[in-house]
Amino acid sequence: MSAKKVGIVGGGQLGRMLALAGYPLGIACRLLDREPGCPGGQVAELVPGALDDPAALERLADGVDAVTIEIENVAVEGLEALARRVPVYPPPAAVAAAQDRLAEKELFAALGIPAAPFARIDTGADLAPAVREVGLPLVLKLRRMGYDGRGQRVVRDAADIGRAWAELGEGPAIAERWLPFEREVSSIAVRGAEGALAFYPLAENTHHGGILHTTLAPYEDATLQRQAERWLAAILERFDYRGVLTVEFFLTRDGLVANEIAPRVHNSGHWTIEGAETSQFENHLRAVVGWPLGDTRPRGHAAMLNLLGRVPPAEAVLAVPGAHLHDYGKPPRPERKVGHCTLVDPDRDRLLERLAALRAAAAST
């Protein structure tokens, strides 16, 4: 009796939160994941299978109104094959660009979006010229499959670059100038049918060991907000995109510098469930099925705290006034994202006080 059906490649926590956002709208989600007990499979129909298995993708797409993704590291060929018989959003070309740090850099350059200077590394012979070109310190990043700080090494001394590349498996990479930055912010936009656009306010992110730890939103700076919106609009339009798109930026002395694109809902947008009029998850689904986009306005100041390793006792977290808990249903494992908590308050100072209490509660066992 659902009005629409959407297939989602991936059954992690993003798929879970998409599925939960879909039910009230009358959108039933079906997820594809190798793990039967995955977070998404606990709350929605699951097609068990590998994300690049053509037969499993066919089963995922059978009878759905559209297919989308909750993880960008999927085989683009599989998405392209599906796109010949069912709408696939975001467009596979956008997913391909976001999978490859070189393509991403070229996209930023083509659209005039500031990004760190970089050089391409295909063979060992490219290493020394790259050091000369981008300068030191630099960050050596594999072009593919990097996330949460994996697949990269900071190089401070030219003599170390060979070892760093060896540690990364000598795969195709880029060398990128390491930029001193003041903050990391992310911008989330959504594009719907007929080019409809909506933007969430910038959010400020704090990482620990490469993993997102805390998001505070909105990060209020009208000039930066306008810039980010213009750049995200350019990316969205280039691909005739539908759905949510996230860009992570460094805020340097010279302004915003684009770091990377996620062609999907994003951890730094989890605050929107309680903190914005319409969550990133609901807006992604609205966009994918072609419905009007929802209001992206914040409901106050919001803080999102990732829960890593294991979910603390709910009693402790929920005893913090106004705290909301999101448990992804995952078994504990060190550094794994197993849930998050959110706080919303009209007053930013009071929010920060409550966040301190929430951190203490989240550290309890």
Next chain:
Amino acid sequence: MSAKKVGIVGGGQLGRMLALAGYPLGIACRLLDREPGCPGGQVAELVPGALDDPAALERLADGVDAVTIEIENVAVEGLEALARRVPVYPPPAAVAAAQDRLAEKELFAALGIPAAPFARIDTGADLAPAVREVGLPLVLKLRRMGYDGRGQRVVRDAADIGRAWAELGEGPAIAERWLPFEREVSSIAVRGAEGALAFYPLAENTHHGGILHTTLAPYEDATLQRQAERWLAAILERFDYRGVLTVEFFLTRDGLVANEIAPRVHNSGHWTIEGAETSQFENHLRAVVGWPLGDTRPRGHAAMLNLLGRVPPAEAVLAVPGAHLHDYGKPPRPERKVGHCTLVDPDRDRLLERLAALRAAAAST
């Protein structure tokens, strides 16, 4: 991998919204319903069976941390039997009182809660004395199984009471004085472990043909709010209650008059999903598993519009700025509650303007 498991007797839209509120908290719900395609069964584990089938109730309760209800017309004996082996909230005695209009009236009287004068009707011989005792017009109400205006007749002329009772099947009933009222408001409270209490603000309800049509919240009147909170607290404490409790009131020239109790989450509390810090569904589950209660504060002025008969096109509803849609996944049927929409706005006048637009959109086909 859920932290807690809760069994819910009933799989309608209230069970569906409870289950959806449970997932983020790490609470998995299992529902009991006769209909495999029921709204709740579309989003959570379903035990198929009648609500009074002891074997089905056993299957529902197997391995859960607590059992609760989403409909009050369940066999109290079944709940009492379950309560011997698993926590059942609200307590079966509270459910029993809410099932019987006579017990409800006696409860109001015992706790000093204003209610309309009434007389008990067991046989035809009670009809004429009841007219003399409560006066005309009166409302003849079956003691059991009445909801959404069913099981009752307004009697304006003493000569009509016999026919009215016959139309109701001559079952045990009460005759209640018909009170001229200005508004209908409802009060929703939640009681948790160790007597923790939280109250939502009063909401104003508009009914059409006995069925709730629109709720506006908060209905701001500090005196009435204090009175309602005192009375709900008295009911909750009398039963050592856990979970959400709703009382519907008439607002008459002489103040609040209690109409009826619902020992559960309530249609007039659906606005709390977007309109309050913590929804009635989340707070009910927190109470039932013994976790701290969530903040009941409103996020602004909220309007809830029931969708009756059939869900209008989502495109039309969602085109209203800020509109949220809740589709219960039910097949269309005249006058059936198939979904609801919500709006929240800091400004009440603007909310009412947007509500007019939402009504127009909801009437589209």
